[in-house]
Amino acid sequence: DAGVTQSPTHLIKTRGQQVTLRCSPKSGHDTVSWYQQALGQGPQFIFQYYEEEERQRGNFPDRFSGHQFPNYSSELNVNALLLGDSALYLCASSLDNGGHRSSGNTIYFGEGSWLTVV
């Protein structure tokens, strides 16, 4: 049973550049969320995708955008990188039961992508 997988694991970018991070959810999951975790901080919610649409969005500028594909995998794009974008970017997956009540929903995180902006 594959867990949440992310790529790349580490990358270095220059200010002003653009970056794309990728995520494959846990097998059987259809909902993908992205979080940013700065050093020494808790993860901060960026957005959540379900059925290829952004369902929820946190307090992040429009430079942060995403996409979800029909196979439920997802990409996070960040444009015009700033030094302050340096962080661990975590993908999390869960399952939307489509209206069937369940007490078993949980959220699982991938290993993350370490982004350094120089």
Add this chain to the structure above:
Amino acid sequence: GENVEQHPSTLSVQEGDSAVIKCTYSDSASNYFPWYKQELGKRPQLIIDIRSNVGEKKDQRIAVTLNKTAKHFSLHITETQPEDSAVYFCAASIDRGSTLGRLYFGRGTQLTVWP
């Protein structure tokens, strides 16, 4: 929006002692409270969670308690071991039955267990 406060920020205990980490939340609509353990350079790992329809949940040496009225929940680790050393995050979310909403995290507690 939801605001989750977590205390203490650092906690040092002797091996075998108990550790308690406390969190408060502000949104009474929150009904799902997971705890994550994050080792250095690793992903957050879910260690236990609780929903608002129960007041306590236990899994071996780990337990979580929830007081809905006071809007606080706590993580209890008994018989601590050096491998319990990590950063622990509490979080709050809304479970609408079919789907989980965004997680609001506390700032984390660095737990150090001394042999």
